[in-house]
Amino acid sequence: MSSVGRTRQNYSGVALAAPVTVPYVRYSPKPAHWWIGRALAMLASSAKLKPADIDGMCVSSFTLFPDTAVGLTQHLGLSPRWLDHIPMGGASGVVALRRATRAVQAGDAEIVACVAGDANQVSSFRGMLTSFSRFSQDGAYPYGSGGPNGAFALITRAYMQAYGATREDFGQICVAQRRNAMMTPHALMKKPLSLAEYMDARPIADPVHLFDCVMPCAGAEAFLVMREDRAVELGLPFARVLAAIERHNAYPDDPIQIRGGWGVDRAELWDQAGVAPADVDLLQTYDDYPVISMMQIEDLGFCEKGEAAAFVRGHSLTYDGDFPHNVSGGQLSVGQAGAAGGYLGLVEAIRQLTGETLGARVANAKVAAVSGFGMINYDRGLCSAAALLSEGRRIG
Amino acid sequence: MLQRCGACQTIAYPPRDLCGCCWADSLSWVEIDAxxxxxxxxxxxxxxxxxxxxxxxxxxxxxxxxxxxxxxxxxxxxxxxxxxxxxxxxxxxxxxxxxxxxxxxxxxxxxxxxxxxxxTCDPKHRRVLVTDVRHPTGQALARGLVRAGAGKVFLGVAEQWKPFVGRDELYALPNTEVAPLDLSDADSIADLTSSIGGKVDILINTAQHMRPGSAMTRRDAITARDEMEFNYFGPLRLLQSFGPAMRSRGADGANSAVAWVNVLSVFALANWPAYGLSAASQAAALSLSQCARGDFAGSGVKVVNIFHGPIDDEWHQPLPPPKVAPEALGAGIVGALQQGLEQSFIGDVAKDIETRWREDPALLERELTLARLMD
The missing domain is CATH 2.40.50 (OB fold (Dihydrolipoamide Acetyltransferase, E2P))
Incomplete structure (x- = not known):
């Protein structure tokens, strides 16, 4: 499937800058437009830009309906010459980065604001679940869980059977992330979590228990994409893109999902970046459920397929460990602000590479891997994406 | 039933609009290996x-x-x-x-x-009202329901003082209770609703008024009016009195209200002039059942239509076989409930008409209405 034809053009000359997060709240009456607007305001203020300087915008949100990125331009007084709307959930961040990087390289836009934000009004999560996709309306929603817990429980169960992973192994990921989150100012879950507490949590959908699930919330994440020289001119710290991939609906013949699309393109990812898994200083996976983080660790090549359980047992996953993973605490501890969950890992990776950290800091981070996973359209997540980033210009 | 592509034979699920394998626009619903x-x-x-x-x-x-x-x-x-x-x-x-x-x-x-x-709508442990047990079909059905473990069978009887064949044996059945009910009398229906309206989990309307005759073989509209009274207005009154309580109990605990069953002549689908005016009233009843599906939609109560051909009873005495035996019809209704079906054709004639109706409703109509000429 991969690497036919021409070699993919590189991502050089482009800067990722101004990582911002609108602090999460569990419930808020404010609509998605407010969260996205706040994120743009934070971008403008941190880069000292006026709204008119932003000539490209890329938006991801589940709760903008009936609006799209188009409506937002009028709502927020923007007049961009490049506009995109990416409905890819957990893959939105990396995919936005890929699109925006190409726009800047091609000269279609000077400064692209990539933003994801979602509301969480008291009833909005349930409303989203009932209308998520046609396939899920017909084939998943009627079977009782009312959301993704049921389908991910089945995926988790199948993974455990195939590779012998245990709940304790998943717990390693969740417990380490909670430790990372203790320093993240906007993390919603900051009560220390022990492995025993993880194991004793109430069941949600066997084998998924409470601490395997993210908490839906409201919030937004954003960053800017521009040419490196422009970032230097603006005095902004930035990160570089070494390589990036995306793949949708990979392995459609697998009867149940035990791998994601990263495996299809990963050779090209590492080749283009010119680095190896051992060179990576931190890995930011999409952690809607810990089993998906395990699949990313394997399918991106940090260990062999089926060996992620042993891998997480054999490494320390905290920010100060030998394999820093989801160093702000990930969605499992910070919260899942809708599509912003697909940006959280990427925005944190930019922070770690530029030195603009809010909480935990990985010492001497020079290369970060970020991956995304999104859209359980029926029985499996369809979108997968990954990027390798490197330090560009650090703060100060 | 799942969708199969007519071009590449791939089976699609969840349902879609084009084949996800070859993009041909030829998906059709077919029975597949379960x-x-x-x-x-x-x-x-x-x-x-x-x-x-x-x-x-x-x-x-x-x-x-x-x-x-x-x-x-x-x-x-x-x-x-x-x-x-x-x-x-x-x-x-x-x-x-x-x-x-x-x-x-x-x-x-x-x-x-x-x-x-x-x-499913399994009658086991549930309370069932059979609206007319004077007729052998109602009696056979009541026996079948008791055998199937119904919690209670209410035996609907009009004009209780009038004896009928099989009464003593029927009243001796366990877990039954006589329920005075005259479908032509709104007061009678209201009285019964106020006493058992909140306790009926399955209502089976077996009451039917079937008489021979077409528009021109009869001389007036009196019998036709009776047919409409029993076959159309009767179920309408039942729906208006028992329907709302059942609709509100569609997900009520372990033995909720589950089914509203209409027993209909298969000639509701296409007129058979030998019993042409009865068939017309049955067509009205069928349309009413479709309206009821809308009323019950989302409530948890299924509307079940049972179609049968001529019943082996006194009003179909001149007809040659095959005729459906009341016992077979009763068993068919119980079976449809146990299986959770919303439509069932019982007996050879009903099954034959079903096949022809599915293949070509217009041809069926033509064949039925010309049948007399071919005798």
């Missing part, structure tokens, strides 16, 4: 859905069908992970088509499974 393998299960403990919240824990699974697709389905307690299963498609309480994975072979008390019972 066998598959139960890949993985989960027991849900929480839900955002209020219906399921009350029914936790709830077991579901993912099944790889022999026919190709993977299906998320409700799981019968005897369907085991790793084992072969047989898929059954039914509508759920909301009216949504769903699948349940059943064990490949019959297991003891299989029908009592919690998940399966939510998808």
């Amino acid at each position: 066998g598959g393998v139960f890949l993985a299960e989960t027991t849900l403990h929480t839900s955002t859905n209020v219906y399921f919240r009350e029914r936790m824990p709830w077991r579901i699974g993912v099944i790889k069908l022999d026919a190709g697709p993977t299906i998320i389905a409700h799981a019968h307690a005897d369907a085991k992970e790793g084992a072969r299963v047989c898929m059954l498609a039914r509508t759920d309480k909301s009216g949504q088509g769903v699948f349940i994975a059943l064990p490949e072979r019959e297991t003891p008390n299989m029908a009592d499974d919690k998940a399966l019972r939510e998808l």
Whole structure:
């Protein structure tokens, strides 16, 4: 499937800058437009830009309906010459980065604001679940869980059977992330979590228990994409893109999902970046459920397929460990602000590479891997994406 | 029933608009092999859905069908992970088509499974009103319901003082209670509703007024008016009195209201002039049942239409066989409830008419209306 034809053009000359997060709240009456607007305001203020300087915008949100990125331009007084709307959930961040990087390289836009934000009004999560996709309306929603817990429980169960992973192994990921989150100012879950507490949590959908699930919330994440020289001119710290991939609906013949699309393109990812898994200083996976983080660790090549359980047992996953993973605490501890969950890992990776950290800091981070996973359209997540980033210009 | 591509034969699920394999615009719904393998299960403990919240824990699974697709389905307690299963498609309480994975072979008390019972209208432990037990069909049905373990069978009888054949044997059945009911009398229906309206889980309207005669073989509209009175206005009054209470109890505990059953002549689908005016009133009753489907939509109460040909009773005495025996019709109704069907054709004539109606309704109409000339 991969690497036919021409070699993919590189991502050089482009800067990722101004990582911002609108602090999460569990419930808020404010609509998605407010969260996205706040994120743009934070971008403008941190880069000292006026709204008119932003000539490209890329938006991801589940709760903008009936609006799209188009409506937002009028709502927020923007007049961009490049506009995109990416409905890819957990893959939105990396995919936005890929699109925006190409726009800047091609000269279609000077400064692209990539933003994801979602509301969480008291009833909005349930409303989203009932209308998520046609396939899920017909084939998943009627079977009782009312959301993704049921389908991910089945995926988790199948993974455990195939590779012998245990709940304790998943717990390693969740417990380490909670430790990372203790320093993240906007993390919603900051009560220390022990492995025993993880194991004793109430069941949600066997084998998924409470601490395997993210908490839906409201919030937004954003960053800017521009040419490196422009970032230097603006005095902004930035990160570089070494390589990036995306793949949708990979392995459609697998009867149940035990791998994601990263495996299809990963050779090209590492080749283009010119680095190896051992060179990576931190890995930011999409952690809607810990089993998906395990699949990313394997399918991106940090260990062999089926060996992620042993891998997480054999490494320390905290920010100060030998394999820093989801160093702000990930969605499992910070919260899942809708599509912003697909940006959280990427925005944190930019922070770690530029030195603009809010909480935990990985010492001497020079290369970060970020991956995304999104859209359980029926029985499996369809979108997968990954990027390798490197330090560009650090703060100060 | 799943979609199959006419070009490449790939089976599609969930339903779609074009073949996901070759993009041909030739998907059609076909019966497929129901066998598959139960890949993985989960027991849900929480839900955002209020219906399921009350029914936790709830077991579901993912099944790889022999026919190709993977299906998320409700799981019968005897369907085991790793084992072969047989898929059954039914509508759920909301009216949504769903699948349940059943064990490949019959297991003891299989029908009592919690998940399966939510998808069927099994009379076991439920309270059933049969509206007319003067007729042999109502009697056979009442016996069948008692045998099937109904919690209570209310025996609807008009003009109680008038004796009828089989009365003593019927009244001696266990778990039955006589219910005075005259479908032509609104007061009678109202009285019965006020005494048992909140206790009926299944209502089966067996009352029918079938008389020979077409428009021009009769001289006036008196009999036709009676037919409309019993076959159309009777069920309408029943719906207006018993319907609302049943609709509000469609997901009420273990033995909720589950089914509204109309027993209809198959000639409701296409007129047979020999009983042409009765058939016209049956067509009205069929249309009423469709209206009732709308009223009950989403309530958890299924509207079940049972179609039959001429019954082997005194009003069809001159007709040659095949005729459906009251006993067979009663058993067919109980079976349809146990299986959770919303439509069932019982007897040879009804099945024959069903086949022809599905193939070509216009041709069926022509054949039935010209039948007299061909005698």
